[in-house]
Amino acid sequence: MVEITISEIASLAGVSVATVSRVLNDSSTVSERTKQKVLSIMEEYNYAPNLLGRHLRTQKTRLILVILTTISNYFCNRVVAGIDEEARKNGYQTLICMTNDNAQIESSYIDMLKNGLADGAIIMSSIMSKEDMHTLANRYSVVQCSEYVDTDSPYVTIDNEQAAYDAVDYLIKSGRRRIAYCGVRNHMISSKVRFDGYIRALRENGIEPDWSIIFDGDYGFRSAYRLTEEHIKNGAKFDGLFSISDRMASGAVSAIHSQGLNVPDDVAVVGFDNTDAAYMTNPPLTTVSQPRRELGVEAMKSLLARFEGEIPENKVLKHELIIRNSTN
Amino acid sequence: MVEITISEIASLAGVSVATVSRVLNDSSTVSERTKQKVLSIMEEYNYAPNLLGRHLRTQKTRLILVILTTISNYFCNRVVAGIDEEARKNGYQTLICMTNDNAQIESSYIDMLKNGLADGAIIMSSIMSKEDMHTLANRYSVVQCSEYVDTDSPYVTIDNEQAAYDAVDYLIKSGRRRIAYCGVRNHMISSKVRFDGYIRALRENGIEPDWSIIFDGDYGFRSAYRLTEEHIKNGAKFDGLFSISDRMASGAVSAIHSQGLNVPDDVAVVGFDNTDAAYMTNPPLTTVSQPRRELGVEAMKSLLARFEGEIPENKVLKHELIIRNSTN
DNA sequence: TTGTAAGCGTTATCAC
């Protein structure tokens, strides 16, 4: 596993390392003849330049970290694809860091940024405090994407409050009055403001929130299933349900059916994110769709701007309510 | 974004860079007094050692690449968690590389390995040829995990042929005779041998394969839905269905229901991978479960062995058939 | 216990 180096290539080709380096970097000032000779030696010896040397010299790695909680997620898949697409266009490579919301793991990846191993990071979820994020984003090239913890550092997202409002307002406008909420109580801003949007939609339509039909679990199917089942068994009445994730909405639908009720006739259900869970559910879920690929592309564009020394403007992209048969 | 370096810390602390380096690496040969002084200066100036320097010097990065097609996948999530867990135990960090089965992107990540940016790679899917994989695994520390393209290079997997056999045999033993196959025709060995297992199970039970109820799509829900719907509409008759992915199985179940048939009474369905799609389906899917976390842990152990100069033995882990209500 | 200095594999600045 010991590799051939630039200086060995140089002597084999009978030129200086400087010339080999020029060939490597496509510098025009090298004659076609020497260039070909060097290239053929490289070929023959299977030369792969050691990037550690280059990186140390240039103090750049052209590597981007994408930091997120978990990869088991159709949503972030498309966002990352957008990031990677835009990154490659500009000569960068993307590396995904999965933190599982573990502080130690997360900071080990953040350290990679601090230690010069990557030129920048796009943070899709973090358990950092607002202050830590602020300090970090001040010193390093960081953009928050989709989820964010500090509003004073660059971010790209949708208007989660308005999106939730739109979903709930749609339920009300289509005749529902008792609308349950199935969410997650955690550190995420999106969880929080989606709840705010739910409350605002109720109030603006003259409905007082009823805490007995507001439940919190984790993002999972089973959690939502159990919560919904339990509430119905305990006599909770609702004719609509808004959930902050498709998976939870899907769990709710299953639970509703298991209790002999029908979706959408008895309960109309709206999910969030337009993931595959939305159309795997029967009936397929009405859901809020985020412009996933675009979120990634725009986040990467912001990061590139940051590299140029600019302070990128925050971006709020358009969401969309996708109507399917879980509502009518 | 210009960082303070070891030599600046050294002069600020009034010691040599060697001493600072010793503090950094917790070398015991430095007096408590100097150590504290150096540490406080580091603290004060927010020093983060530039790993590019260290890596160049040591020719090690303690970074592991995990190469896979797409992250939108509950299966690989757990495998990667297993890899990361074992990696961290041994002082390594994991970076996920998403290739989308794009040759150029894949080789850009493979180049990272060749160029010294990572100490090793665990490849969970690849569109490399058997020969290329062989050459690569010969020169670099590489372990194939779950999916593999070269049987002469280290791999960790389950017995996909036997797993498919077991699933289909279970269907037959529970009284089904006309068993449809819903798979994917691609480069993956797992796709191929799962099909082989299906055929063997039929033949060993005295059933001749019927090509009119063998269909291929992609791994998606919709693809399987359309295929199944179409075949039923065209008059295909089957009382069992085996699919190589839960998502496809889920699509098949929906299509079967849409045609007025019942699962499992009219058609019993078995999926593969025991992902969330399996229990989001109604009825929940009988499915083949792979020991996901363990696959990751064992792959990482093999990689660690490779680092020690050993040729790690190939490992075939145990699968399990999880019985749920899509069969009876 | 600490310091000096060589060296890891590149790139980039000068000369020529």
Added chain:
DNA sequence: GTGATAACGCTTACAA
């Protein structure tokens, strides 16, 4: 067009 050579930030003999 090409070659010497310094430098990037760190680790590690070897000396003291």
